[in-house]
Amino acid sequence: MNENKHTRVGAHFYIVAVLIWLKLLLLRLLFFDRIAWEWTAADLAPVLLLLGLLALLIPARMKTAVYWSLNGLLSLLLFAASVYFNHFGSVPTYLALYELNQVFQVKESVESTIQPVDYLFFSDLVAVMVYSLFRRWKTGAAQPLRRYLSPGKRRAQWIVILVSIIGGGLLSAYSVHAARGITNELVQAESAGLLNYEVLAVIKAKEDNGLTGTGDIKETVAKVDALEASYPYSSKPAGTVPDYFGSQKGKNVIVIQMEAFQNFPLHQSLDGQELTPVLNRLAEEGFYFPHIYQQIGAGNTSDAEFMSNTSIYPVASLAMSTGFGDRVLPSLPRLLRDKGYEAYTFHVNKAGFWNRNELYPALGFNDYYDKGYFKNDHFNAFGASDEQLYITAVEKLAALQQKGTPFYAQLVTASSHHPFQIPEAYKKITLPDHLQNTMLGDYLTAINYTDYAVGTLIEGLKQNGLWDNTVLVLYGDHFGLQPQDVPPEQVEAALGIPYDSRISRFNIPLIVHAPGMAQGQVVERTGGQLDILPTVANLLGLPLKQEGFTAFGHDLLNIERNVLGMRYYLPTGSFFNDDIMFVPGKGFTDGEAVSLDTLQPVADFSPYQSDYDYILKLMNLSDEYVKLLPQR
Structure with a gap:
């Protein structure tokens, strides 16, 4: 050269x-x-x-x-x-x-x-x-x-x-x-x-040995039990019957996972138009948990499905449906099938999306209904609207009711999916001029439609004789608004409420409507998506410990203090307790804490060192546990 x-x-x-x-x-x-x-x-x-x-x-x-x-x-x-x-x-x-x-x-x-x-x-x-x-x-x-x-x-x-x-x-x-x-x-x-x-x-x-663990899962469960016993969740004596235990025993259960649904629109109005009238009414009639936070990982919506059904933390590296769809996952569907229930899940997209065609059998559902089962009214990129989701679900569930078979059903909505643009014919509210053609305006319009569609489900359940025998659980899968698209100041100006780019963004609603409740109850306890299964299991009279079920969340109706970990959208080591959101730096001492009440920084967060150490151990044990679960 x-x-x-x-x-x-x-x-x-x-x-x-x-x-x-x-x-x-x-x-x-x-x-x-x-x-x-x-x-x-x-x-x-x-x-x-x-x-x-x-x-x-x-x-x-x-x-x-x-x-x-x-x-x-x-x-x-x-x-x-x-x-x-x-x-x-x-x-x-x-x-x-x-x-x-x-x-x-x-x-x-x-x-x-x-x-x-x-x-x-x-x-x-x-x-x-x-x-x-x-x-x-x-x-x-x-x-x-x-x-x-x-x-x-x-x-x-x-x-x-x-x-x-x-x-x-x-x-x-x-x-x-x-x-x-x-x-x-x-x-x-x-x-x-x-x-x-x-x-x-x-x-x-x-x-981490990839996705396959080494060791004895019984030893891991023993370590989980020992760690849990070290944390003061409740001061009730061992053996005490939990509040509301079995109050809904034998009832049907419908769980609605609402796409990109944050908590802040509840009980808010826009130019005199109530944004979520249906959910507001359900919150007033049932258990409403205003301080619930997302805990999803890389799988987003599918991780929320995984957590609500298993009470296991998602690993930080990839979607649980991708990594663990080949396992036998301990789950609420499996627990209820052992009690004579049938379990089904409904989603208007193809089941191959996020590997749900593997996740659903892993969770123990009898079967699933995906895209081909719903009338395509071309609502958005996924096809069918929430209304069509509910029409098909009610039809299938009413058939089970006629057979005398109790059921557990999970309905995954998609009408409020990012970027939140819905057809004109489905819009139920009129935006003020300053919110026209903005992402916040589109989001509130989509959320309002999602709420409206839940109302059509309730009507369908009532018409088919299902309402009075069904526990209805509703929660958000994850945030909808990114701060770079919608600054907190825009939300505050539009609705007149405080809004934090992390705490308010990760705050999702959880509502449990239980038949026969004389009066609704606001449960102020901080919680996460891992707490959904233990809370519902308590209402249905399922003693998880006696069933040999390891849950990493807790029954929100029977604890006096809570702490939950979050990773992926916040770094590993982040947690929420009843007082603060904590985000680590290189470790605990150089981290930051924000008050959940005031949304202001907390200068001295040293009293929460034990929560940080505990949650790191708990998430590591969760990873160890899920990797030891048997393959199907």
């Missing part, structure tokens, strides 16, 4: 290295709203290592093409990482590739989260292509880059390559080692850099 050609290839090495590094700095800015310069070398190190290895192993004639191909591939991955962060609020790992097929199912929702700045990751590639085409058109041939660069020596290029490999490798190894002890994934990713963070994800997956 002549000297000029070596110079040209070497120049591409430097240019591509700098361009990729700049893109990683842009990603830092998008992820963390800042560039912590003390950690930016951790971004450059793996880039130099990769390019150095390619320079060493790839034939000279292919080097330039390979360098730019790597730039293109990483540009695509960084673009996807930014979009993923916009949508989920978490830094993706390579395990997110397992869920890539789900993106096309929610294409409309994902596309709406793409920001113009995301396209900057491709700007250099476009510029090079335009320049190359222009020069080819201008002179008839592409102009080699060597015209604009000073010649270098061949030996110097090899020194650069070796320094890149050795220096980049050592610095990457140091960054990975330094970040391994950080539990907060966001801080860990910022410290290590995105590419090194992926290495950490591989190491963690290997240490």
Whole structure:
């Protein structure tokens, strides 16, 4: 290879290295709203290592093409990482590739989260292509880059390559080692850099033995029981009959999981129009839990289904339906089937979405009803509206009632799915001018329709003689509004209520309407989606301990204090108790706490150290437990 050609290839090495590094700095800015310069070398190190290895192993004639191909591939991955962060609020790992097929199912929702700045990751590639085409058109041939660069020596290029490999490798190894002890994934990713963070994800997956545990599940259950006994959930003496135990024994159960439904619209009005009149009435007649928080992981809606039916924490790395759809999952459907119930689930999308065709048998449902069972009224990208969901569900459940078979049914709504744009014919409220063509306005309109549709379900249940013999449970699966789309100030101005970008966003409603209640009750206890199963089981007279059932949530009607963990949308180690939301830094002492009552920072959160230590142990035991469950 002549000297000029070596110079040209070497120049591409430097240019591509700098361009990729700049893109990683842009990603830092998008992820963390800042560039912590003390950690930016951790971004450059793996880039130099990769390019150095390619320079060493790839034939000279292919080097330039390979360098730019790597730039293109990483540009695509960084673009996807930014979009993923916009949508989920978490830094993706390579395990997110397992869920890539789900993106096309929610294409409309994902596309709406793409920001113009995301396209900057491709700007250099476009510029090079335009320049190359222009020069080819201008002179008839592409102009080699060597015209604009000073010649270098061949030996110097090899020194650069070796320094890149050795220096980049050592610095990457140091960054990975330094970040391994950080539990907060966001801080860990910022410290290590995105590419090194992926290495950490591989190491963690290997240490966790993937998705299959080792050991005796009975020993894990014993450790769970011992840990639970150490936490003061209740001061009631052991053996005391829980309040409301068995008050709904033998009743049918319908669980409605409401898409993207936050708690703040309840009991609110917009220009005199009640936003959720049906849910408001149900809350006044039954048990209303205003302080419930989402706990989902990477599986979003499907994780909410998993948790409400199992009371097991989702793992942090991937959707539970993807990772554990091949297991025999202890669940409420299985418990009730042992008592003579039949269990069914209804969802207007295809069951293959989020691997539900595997999740539902794993949960022990008799069967499921998916897209083909509902009249497609072309409500949104999923097809059928909530009204059609309920029409089919009532028809199938009424048939069971006629046979004298008690049932457990889960109905998963989709009409309030992001980006919350519903057909004009289905809109039930009129937005004020300042909310027209805004995401907040669209969201409130969709939530109002979801509420209306629940009313049609109730009417259907009454007409078919099901209402007075059915416990109705309603909860939100996860938040709907992202702060970058709808600032808290906009919600506060529209409804005149305080709104926090995390506490209010993660706060979902939980309502349990039980036949025969003389008066409704507001239960102020803080809770999460893991607490749904134990609470419903208590009402149905199912003693979980006697049934040999391990639940990681708690009966909200019979505890005096609660703490629940959250990870994925908040970093590992985050928790809610009856007083605060806590989010760790590198650990507990450099974390932050916010009051659930005032939504203001809490300066001294040291009294809650034990909650932090406890919840980390509990979530680790949950992971250990679910990985030991038998395969189907």
